[in-house]
Amino acid sequence: MKIRFAKSFSTRSKSDCLIIPFVNEKNNVKVVSKLKKLSSSIELPIELKDFSGKKGEVLFIYVNNDKENRLLFLGLGDDEITFDNIRYAYGEAIKACIEKKLKRISILLPEIENCDEDKLLLASIEGVLLSNYVFSKLKSEEKKYPLENLCVISANKINRKIVDRVKTISTGVYFARDLINNNADEETPAHLASVAKSLSKISSKLTVNVFDKKWIAKQDMGLVLAVSKGSNNSPYFVVAKYKGNPSSKDHTVFVGKGVTYDTGGLSLKPSTGMEDMKTDMSGAATILSTLYTVAKLDMKVNVTVVFPAVENAIGPNSYKPGDVYESYDGKTVEVVNTDAEGRLILADALSYAIDNLSPTRIVNVASLTGAVSIALGDEVAGLMASDDELAMRLEHASGETGEYIWRLPLFFEYLKTLKSDIADIKNVGKRKGATIISALFLNEFVKKSKVPWAHLDIGGTNYTLQKKGYYPKYATGFGVRLLIEFLEGIISDFS
Ligand code: BES
Ligand code: ZN
Secondary structure: EEEEEEHHHHOOOOOOEEEEEEEEEEOOOOOOOOOOOOOOOHHHHHHHOOOOOOOOOOEEEEOOOOOEEEEEEEEEOOOOOOOOHHHHHHHHHHHHHOOOOOEEEEEEEEOOOOOHHHHHHHHHHHHHHHHHOOOEEEEEOOOOOOOOOEEEEEEOOHHHHHHHHHHHHHHHHHHHHHHHHOHHHHHHHHHHHHHHHHHOOOOOOOEEEEEEEHHHHHOOOOHHHOOOOOOOOOOOOOOOOEEEOOOOOEEEEEEEOOEEEEEEEOOOOOOOHHHHHHHHHHHHHHHHHHHHHHHHHHHOOOOEEEEEEEOOOOOOOOOOOOOOOOOOOOOOOOOOOOOOOOHHHHHHHHHHHHOOOOEEEEEEEEOOOOHHHHHHHEEEEEEEEOHHHHHHHHHHHHHHHOOOOEEOOOOOHHHHHHOOOOOEEOOOOOOOOOOHHHHHHHHHOOOHHHEEEOOOOOOOOOOEEOEEOOOOOOOOOOOHHHHHHHHHHHHHHHH
């Protein structure tokens, strides 16, 4: 999409539609731009109360202007306007334009008193770009991203660096969405590993190691091997290192769940819902796309991405409920349910990261439980952490990006539900509190090291069956913007 900037209202491009932002201040609906005064003829929808400026409200008005024939009234919300409301609203506006197959859009940037201009620019452009996405690779006719031209109108001096940054970050989010939306039969463990490998071309600061099944067996990653047994697609283990600040020892490690398809294994999932299980590599896709973005932005930070890529299939060789398997760190695990496979492969990956990568902190990202969406819905990810500072850093990044997370306790009383009679631990406890219990299982493989650790359960937020705001239907790319912001926080604290 080509972006151009107009400094005055009269120099705006010809387009298919002009988007005009409004707020509702104590029932007074008004345009939030110094550039545009509405002529009385188009104030009618407000007078008639057909448009009230609610967050994300859109109304097309047809006019006879020489620059455009459509105006889109866009509501940014009432009284308390947040940057995420703005991001969401511009996302809704673009979605409405895309539904009408419009290709050239002009937007008036909102100008709100006491609001940081750069943040207003960032939120508006981000809403536009994140919304301008389609996944059409699997259609017989592949489509381009819908919008072709964007004209941004603002009297303020536009900070081009912010626009470039938003473009790069949005490309990172698209990267994650494309990986997650793709067919599981194409996005196999081998393919996911090869995508990781191809990232090393982006930057000389990136080194990607892809390890095969033989290596996994040699490392005694018994849990990764067990989960992968039922599939013809061999497992891979990816370690991708980015050294953006070689003089610093600070090192963030992201660990992700890369289950390219989750049938549940012999503890087979019911057929309703199984069709969504190609998204079960979202954790790996999120951290890989974050790394892609880090490298593209040339960030001054040291970060390593680690993920096992496996398929949890059903077949004559599948691992069996009731059997005991030995983990990389030597603990034995009674598998009572083969559908709780994510925590198994992550246990091996976490212990590997601790033993081999000298992490300052570890953040684990996984679509680990369906229960997290029962607890928090599909717009808030679960955060569980052994370390308050790390949790606060993630919470801060969440506030800045509008990728919502909520901390759940590591309530150690529930650990007793993972007691096994025949092994050191079971992989599943009680159904109630399943999200917390899955985190307690992971924590058993981290706690001895005392490395600050946080786990994001994105089982509810990684995809949506309903388009909303800047999220398209299906893969959301949730977490990429959050982790980039989190790393920015680390850079500013350590430099
Ligand atoms: N991939 C699922 C988690 C999931 C389910 C995410 C539905 C999003 C939507 C995970 O591997 C799984 O199957 N978890 C089980 C755990 C249970 C057996 C303790 C679950 O959540 O039902
Ligand atoms: Zn599962």
